[in-house]
Amino acid sequence: MTIQVKATAAHPAVTTEQISETDKRHTIHPWADLATAPTTGDxxxxxxxxxxxxxxxxxxxxxxxxxxxxxxxGYGNVEIAEAIAKQAQKLAYYTPFGAMTNPLSAELARVLAELTPGDLNRVQFTTSGSGAVDSAIRFVHFYFNAIGKPEKKHIISRLESYHGSSYLTASLSGKQVDRTYFHYMDDIIHHISCPNPYRREPGLSLEAYCQQLLGEFEDKINEIGADNIACFIAEPIMGSGGVLVPPTGYHKGMKALCEKYDILYILDEVVTGFGRLGHFFSAEPVWEIIPDLITCAKGITSGYQPMGAVIISDRLFDRISGDNAPEAAYFTNGYTYSGHPITCAAALKNIEIIQRDxxxxxxxxxxxxxxxxxxxxxxxxxxxxxxxxxxxxxxxxxxxxxxxxxxxxxxxxxxxxxxxxxxxxxxxxxxxxxxxxxxxxxxxxxxxxxxxxxxxxxxxxxxxxxxxxxxx
Known part of the structure; x- marks a missing residue:
């Protein structure tokens, strides 16, 4: 059987109408409106x-x-395109599993450790932001199981948050309009109010509003029981939920409550990382906190290759590794394309360009x-x-x-x-x-x-x- 290829770079004469018809017939897009997808052109x-x-x-x-x-x-950057092509010719791929690595993966992990605050020096690579958040949660659960606190499973997230579209991360996300006919986990995931100063009660000062949010968080901790809560996850600024900028002191207050109750703080910098707020990571220079884990993706390669990462505190990793590792301590989480050489080449060149320019x-x-x-x-x-x-x-x-x-x-x-x-x-x-x-x-x-x-x-x-x- 011969398959005729119509829409490729080698066939630029393909019309918009033909591309659209092919797309409508064969592609299921993220967040597609299934009522109109079969007939509406993109x-x-x-x-x-x-x-x-x-x-x-x-x-x-x-x-x-x-x-x-x-x-x-920006688009059309020749340097990053050439870095991708050069690496593809040298080593397109090799497995990252077990004790295998490649030079670019190791170097990128070192660079990310330098860019992140405090002792966030341990990196697991993923292929997306969803994968980064998923891996962060899996690490947190692994960590508490390994140190003998298996009851710490519950996760607190926020309404209007977005953390991904995997089974777990879609359940973590709090955008109600996104909850359609899928099934969502609701046994260990809880949502509290998002910081939305525009929608706060009339006459309520920003300072009082911040205290109200912190009080709600502490009330939820007491309701669930601190001994049952593994982590709190938050975007620094809530992105697709409405670019919700929290009041001054919000993240510092939430981090202080996490420390008080032995709850790990995951800062989801998938959107804010790599310069969007004027810093590689916003945690310390903007919000004055050092979280326990940071997730990132998107800007790590400027979209030139799909990649994500979760960056983890030495303090946490050291407690469950080496002489402190529990029996059979295999961290069975990761992806075929974790630390992909071509993707790492794109990320390293991207970071170089951001710094140099x-x-x-x-x-x-x-x-x-x-x-x-x-x-x-x-x-x-x-x-x-x-x-x-x-x-x-x-x-x-x-x-x-x-x-x-x-x-x-x-x-x-x-x-x-x-x-x-x-x-x-x-x-x-x-x-x-x-x-x-x-x-x-x-x-x-x-x-x-x-x-x-x-x-x-x-x-x-x-x-x-x-x-x-x-x-x-």
Whole structure:
């Protein structure tokens, strides 16, 4: 049987319609709407350059979401492409299991240990953020079993959090809109309130709101029993749940409670790692904490290769290894492609570029400008709030006036703005009543001005359409 290959780089004449039809027939996309997937065509992105991407018809867009929080150094970087190609010719793959390694995996682990705070010096590589979080939880359970505390199994997460889409990590995630017809674990996973200052009680100060959140956490610990709780997991800023920036002192307070009750603190830096907040990792320089474990992915290779990692404290690892190892202490967790040589080559070159080109410093310069420019959008009636930190931001639509939660008309407003953004050449990420933004870290002030200008124009157009429909 001969299979005819139609859509490849060797056949660039394939039309957008043909690509779309093939895709609809054969591909199940993440977060696909199954009601419309068989009939609705997708945007076909075929090229990227800097902070722009191009569709298959040649239309250029400002990529306001960096692919998916990840293309930090921008598109079309020749250096990283050459590093990938060179390593593929030298050693494409060898098993990482047991006592096997490769030079790049060992070097990347050393570099990550240098970049992370405190004694976080032990690295297990994965192939995604979901895998990193999954491995972090498995390590925590292994750890407490190994030291004779098998009752410490329970995990506290937060509403509106996102930690992945594996069986375990989807259960850890707290975005209610994502919970559909799958099954979710609910025996050892618990969710507490997320820090959402915009939706706090009217008249409640940020300081009082922070104490309220800390009090809820401690109440949940006492309800479950500290002796039963293994860990707390948190994104520094809640990403896809709405770019929720916690009040000052939140993470320090939560970490102090974890230390008080012998609960491990996992900081999920899958989105915030590798420069998005102006630092390789935000734990210590931004939030003033040193967690017990850090998870990362996305920006570790700037999306040029799939990779993740969990970075673990020496204090924890040393207690269950060497002379302290329990009987038959095999850590039977990992992946065929853990520490893949090509992926490690991409990560090492990516880190080199970020350091050499002072990209973190650039983010610290343009990030406040980005947030300041977005704040100007709050003059529009359909915008409830703009918020964020450096190159991680969100515009929340609120035409209902509901101070507690978004309503259907707020969601319609955001989708309408998104439609006009797409027409004008700007890709944003709509979620419920939110327009989420995370452009490549190489974006400059000119690009930021263009991005905000398109948003403003789209909000104005959306406002007119919503008025015509009688929604405002």
């Amino acid at each position: 945007l076909v992105i075929s090229k990227g350059e800097g902070y722009h991407v191009y569709d298959s018809d040649g239309k250029r867009y400002i990529d306001g979401i960096a692919g998916m929080w990840c293309v930090n150094i 002072n990209i973190c410093e650039h983010v610290r310069e343009v990030g406040p400008y980005f947030i300041e420019r977005l704040k100007t959008l709050e003059k529009y009636d359909i915008v409830g709030e703009t918020r964020g930190n450096h190159l991680m931001a969100c515009v929340e639509c609120n035409i209902s006036g509901n101070p507690v939660a978004a309503e259907d008309k707020d969601i319609t407003a955001a989708r309408t703005v998104d439609k006009f953004c797409d027409e004008a050449g700007l890709i944003v990420r709509p979620y419920e009543a939110l327009l989420i933004l995370s452009p490549p870290l190489v974006i400059d002030k000119e690009g930021i001005d263009q991005l905000v200008s398109i948003l403003a124009q789209s909000i104005e157009q959306a406002t007119e359409e919503l008025k015509a429909k009688g929604l405002i």
